[in-house]
Structure formats: structure tokens, C-alpha cells
Amino acid sequence: MAVEYVVFFVCAVIVVLGGLGVIMSRNPVHSALSLVATLFAIAVLFLNLGAQLLAAVQVIVYTGAIVVLILFVMMLLGVDTDDDLETEPIVGQRLLAGIVGLVVLGSVLAVLIIGGTDAVTGARSVTQSIAADGYENINQLGRQLFTTYVFALEITAGLLTIAVVGAVVLSRRAKDVQPIPEPESMTDQGDEPVIGSEPARSVDEGGH
Amino acid sequence: MDNLELAYLALGAFLFALGGVGLLVRRNPLVMIMCVELMLNAVNLTFVTFGKMLDDISGQVIVFFVLVVAAAEVVVGLALVVAMARRRPGADADDLRLLRG
Numbered sequence: 039m040a041v042e043y044v045v046f047f048v049c050a051v052i053v054v055l056g057g058l059g060v061i062m063s064r065n066p067v068h069s070a071l072s073l074v075a076t077l078f079a080i081a082v083l084f085l086n087l088g089a090q091l092l093a094a095v096q097v098i099v100y101t102g103a104i105v106v107l108i109l110f111v112m113m114l115l116g117v118d119t120d121d122d123l124e125t126e127p128i129v130g131q132r133l134l135a136g137i138v139g140l141v142v143l144g145s146v147l148a149v150l151i152i153g154g155t156d157a158v159t160g161a162r163s164v165t166q167s168i169a170a171d172g173y174e175n176i177n178q179l180g181r182q183l184f185t186t187y188v189f190a191l192e193i194t195a196g197l198l199t200i201a202v203v204g205a206v207v208l209s210r211r212a213k214d215v216q217p218i219p220e221p222e223s224m225t226d227q228g229d230e231p232v233i234g235s236e237p238a239r240s241v242d243e244g245g246h
Numbered sequence: 247m248d249n250l251e252l253a254y255l256a257l258g259a260f261l262f263a264l265g266g267v268g269l270l271v272r273r274n275p276l277v278m279i280m281c282v283e284l285m286l287n288a289v290n291l292t293f294v295t296f297g298k299m300l301d302d303i304s305g306q307v308i309v310f311f312v313l314v315v316a317a318a319e320v321v322v323g324l325a326l327v328v329a330m331a332r333r334r335p336g337a338d339a340d341d342l343r344l345l346r347g
Contacts, residue, residue, distance in 0.1 A: 046250060046254070053257060057260075057268075057284055060265075061264060066277055073280050080290070087294050088298065089306050092290075095313065099313055100287070103317070108324065111276065112276060115331045116335070121273065121274050121277075135271045138267070139270075143260055143262075146255075146259035150255055150259075155251070155252065158299045160300055162300050163301045163302050164300075165303055165307075167303070170303075175306075178303050182303055183307060187311075198317070198318055201319075201322055205325040208322065209325040
């Protein structure tokens with residue numbers, strides 16, 4: 039019991055400091071590294087809560103794939119220069135953002151303080167009790183994913199496909215820096231009847 | 247034990263608010279994406295805690311779907327950043343208007 043408290047407090051400190059590091063670092067690379075610390079501490083918290091599979095997935099997917107992808111894009115674009123955090127682009131932006139954050143935090147904390155554990159209402163063990171009948175965590179999650187939630191699982195497969203197609207379309211290299219031009223008609227690309235000196239051009243293009 | 251679970255919920259709320267403030271304050275689109283990740287992780291932590299408090303495995307199953315949505319969001323967001331930075335290097339959030347077709 040005491041171990042759970044110690045693990046929670048250590049990881050909570052790492053989560054909070056990492057989160058502050060994400061939003062307060064001048065350099066985006068430092069933000070990404072702070073994000074790694076936060077996500078890793080959350081993975082440990084998942085372990086502390088008894089979600090072993092989610093802890094592994096958190097490390098593999100988030101810190102292993104998503105943050106690396108963000109860092110890869112940073113290096114690709116060369117945007118690892120310091121941001122200017124001194125000037126405030128919109129007057130009062132930070133004050134208003136801080137107020138919004140405090141309102142969100144305060145309202146949730148108020149619910150927790152006033153309601154206590156009664157704040158979380160709902161029927162217990164509707165889908166399946168955790169560790170029911172000697173199921174392991176991963177075994178239980180897999181069964182639920184492919185029985186109760188199988189339709190949602192199929193939908194997420196479609197979502198991932200759409201995301202991949204969208205990413206390819208969005209990051210396609212345009213011919214110039216202007217908005218992507220209309221596709222040219224085929225007759226402008228050498229499929230027109232050969233007349234005059236036109237063949238010489240195509241030979242030159244094919245030569246190199 | 248119950249106090250510890252409430253502490254998890256409070257930590258999730260704090261992380262959510264922190265990510266929201268960062269999303270509102272920062273101008274760099276990459277940092278904004280990272281702040282969205284913070285918010286999604288705060289919700290994940292809350293879901294797992296709810297699942298434990300209600301003794302239901304669904305809290306952990308939903309985190310899987312949040313993970314998939316987060317991955318899709320990052321992929322599309324980074325593609326937008328790449329498309330924007332190609333038109334103007336060092337672009338910030340205001341330059342997203344460059345992408346208007």
C-alpha cells in the first residue's frame with residue numbers, strides 16, 4: 039500500500055515538471071524531451087493502477103513513435119531554434135489563458151473535493167470486472183476489444199487509413215510555393231501530334 | 247486507497263489544464279501538438295482511474311481508442327505543419343492561413 043503512494047508522488051512530480059517543461063521551454067526540442075518524461079511517468083502510473091498492457095503500449099506508441107515522429111519533423115524542417123517567449127503577440131493572451139486553465143482545474147477540483155469518491159458515479163463492472171475469473175490484463179483487454187468493442191475497433195482501422203491518406207495528400211510536394219496548381223492536360227505533356235521542332239525537346243529531356 | 251484515486255483524478259485535471267494553457271499560449275504549431283498530447287494523456291489517466299474505481303475493464307479499452315485517435319491526430323497535424331513550413335519556414339500558428347486553397 040505504501041509503495042503505491044510513494045510511486046504516485048514521485049511520478050506525479052515528474053508529470054507536473056515535465057508538463058511545465060513542455061509549455062515553458064523556449065526550444066521545441068526541449069519541449070519534446072519534457073514530453074517524453076511526462077509520458078513515461080504516466081506509463082508508470084498506469085502500472086501503478088494495474089493496467090500493465092496500457093503501460094507497455096504507452097511507452098511503445100507514445101514515447102517510441104509519436105514523440106519520435108514529432109522530433110523527426112522538427113529535424114526535417116530545421117525549426118529547432120528558440121522561440122521568442124518574451125513578447126506577447128496578443129495583449130492579455132497569457133492572462134486569459136491562465137484564467138481559463140484555472141477555471142478548468144478549479145471546477146474539476148471542486149467536484150472532487152465536494153463529492154469525494156461519490157463524485158464518480160455509475161454502475162460497477164458493467165462490461166467486465168477487472169481481473170475477473172483469473173483473466174490476465176492483456177487477455178481480458180483482447181477479449182473485450184474483439185467482442186464488445188469490435189465495431190469500434192473496425193472503425194478505428196478506417197480512421198487510421200483515412201489519416202494515412204490525408205497525411206500523404208497534405209504533405210505532397212507542390213510544384214512551386216504557390217497553392218497546388220490544377221493538373222495540366224495531357225496534350226501539354228508530349229502526347230500531342232508531333233509537328234515542327236517539337237521532337238527535339240522530348241529527346242533532350244530524355245537524354246538526361 | 248480512495249484518497250490515492252482522487253489524487254490521480256486531481257493530477258489528471260492539473261495536466262489537462264496545463265496542456266490547455268500551453269495550447270492557448272504557445273505559437274509554435276509543433277509545441278501546440280505536444281500540448282494536445284498532454285491533454286489526451288491526462289484524459290487517459292482519468293479513464294484508467296475511473297475504470298479502477300468502478301472496477302470495469304472498459305476504462306482501459308477506451309484508452310486504446312484514444313491512443314488511435316491521438317496517433318491519427320499527430321499524423322495529420324504534422325502533415326499540416328510540413329505543408330505550412332514548406333511555404334514559409336519558421337511559420338507560427340497565424341501562418342496556417344497560408345494553406346487556404
